[in-house]
Amino acid sequence: MHAPVKWPDGKRFAFTIFDDTDRTTMSNGPEMYRFLHDLGMRTTKSVWPLQGAERPKIGGMTCADEPYREWVQALQAQGFEIALHNATFHTSARAQALAGLEEFRRLFGAYPRIHVNHADCRDAVYWGSARVSGLNRLAYDVVTRYSMRDRAGGSTESSPYFWGDRCKEHVEYVRNFVYTGINTLKYCPMMPYHDPRLPYVNHWFASSDGGNGKRFMRTIGEANQESLVEEGGACIMYTHFGFSDFFENGKLHPRFVKLMTDLAARGGWFVPVSELLDHLRVVRAPHGFDVISRRDRDRIERRWLLEKVFVSRGTS
Numbered sequence: 001m002h003a004p005v006k007w008p009d010g011k012r013f014a015f016t017i018f019d020d021t022d023r024t025t026m027s028n029g030p031e032m033y034r035f036l037h038d039l040g041m042r043t044t045k046s047v048w049p050l051q052g053a054e055r056p057k058i059g060g061m062t063c064a065d066e067p068y069r070e071w072v073q074a075l076q077a078q079g080f081e082i083a084l085h086n087a088t089f090h091t092s093a094r095a096q097a098l099a100g101l102e103e104f105r106r107l108f109g110a111y112p113r114i115h116v117n118h119a120d121c122r123d124a125v126y127w128g129s130a131r132v133s134g135l136n137r138l139a140y141d142v143v144t145r146y147s148m149r150d151r152a153g154g155s156t157e158s159s160p161y162f163w164g165d166r167c168k169e170h171v172e173y174v175r176n177f178v179y180t181g182i183n184t185l186k187y188c189p190m191m192p193y194h195d196p197r198l199p200y201v202n203h204w205f206a207s208s209d210g211g212n213g214k215r216f217m218r219t220i221g222e223a224n225q226e227s228l229v230e231e232g233g234a235c236i237m238y239t240h241f242g243f244s245d246f247f248e249n250g251k252l253h254p255r256f257v258k259l260m261t262d263l264a265a266r267g268g269w270f271v272p273v274s275e276l277l278d279h280l281r282v283v284r285a286p287h288g289f290d291v292i293s294r295r296d297r298d299r300i301e302r303r304w305l306l307e308k309v310f311v312s313r314g315t316s
């Protein structure tokens with residue numbers, strides 16, 4: 001249906017990572033990013049620009065911590081992309097959400113090109129039931145027992161948590177569905193796409209599930225790597241590198257190191273998420289895949305729901 005994408009410089013496939021910053025600190029972050037740097041991979045790391053005043057459900061360091069901030073700025077100078085994971089690790093009302101965007105710009109020289117919602121924050125942009133439409137929403141509400149309604153304050157104009165106008169103004173890409181397979185493009189060949197039903201997001205992208213170390217290693221297992229290369233596909237991995245199962249006995253998990261080293265040697269295009277999505281937009285532009293059709297939207301929503309119910313309960 002969709003012609004294979006041609007990758008720059010004769011590369012055979014594309015692989016990148018969006019790292020949700022949960023639980024990342026100066027004791028686990030630098031080792032991971034040194035490893036990625038040495039592999040020649042430039043990926044995307046998210047941050048919380050501001051220190052929250054309340055206790056987080058899931059915390060980690062914010063850019064208010066000076067050594068951490070300096071480390072993240074050094075990563076940016078090395079070619080890693082820095083992106084947004086909400087203003088801080090808990091819900092922000094509008095004033096704080098906007099302050100987070102400004103602080104991001106002050107620290108990193110420009111507004112974030114990508115935003116990804118942090119779990120359980122009321123300033124989320126199109127979270128919960130708002131992610132799915134029509135019958136899929138009905139099914140989602142039943143499966144989640146109607147607990148995921150009103151979870152999208154960030155994109156609800158009447159909400160005190162609304163910042164969707166600024167998201168639309170400054171942010172290019174937002175992550176939506178996460179799937180279990182390695183080739184994200186196979187699940188969502190139209191990405192990055194605009195969904196007119198969700199106007200405050202300019203372009204959505206999908207990801208593959210590497211939410212913790214175990215799932216990351218499963219998704220990039222040997223056979224999956226081979227099919228990614230064979231299909232000439234693209235993987236945008238969703239992960240939390242701050243999670244403890246990326247480490248064993250105080251060091252990076254040996255199986256993770258082996259699988260990533262193998263992958264790095266396979267001749268892929270390893271650029272940050274925005275750069276990969278920009279490329280897809282350019283090569284897809286003549287075919288008009290920018291605005292998603294109802295049919296395609298229905299298909300990717302249904303696929304995600306089925307996986308959520310039968311395969312990967314609890315993933316993003």
Ligand SMILES: [Zn+2]
Pocket residue numbers: 020021022085117118119
């Ligand atoms: Zn998070």
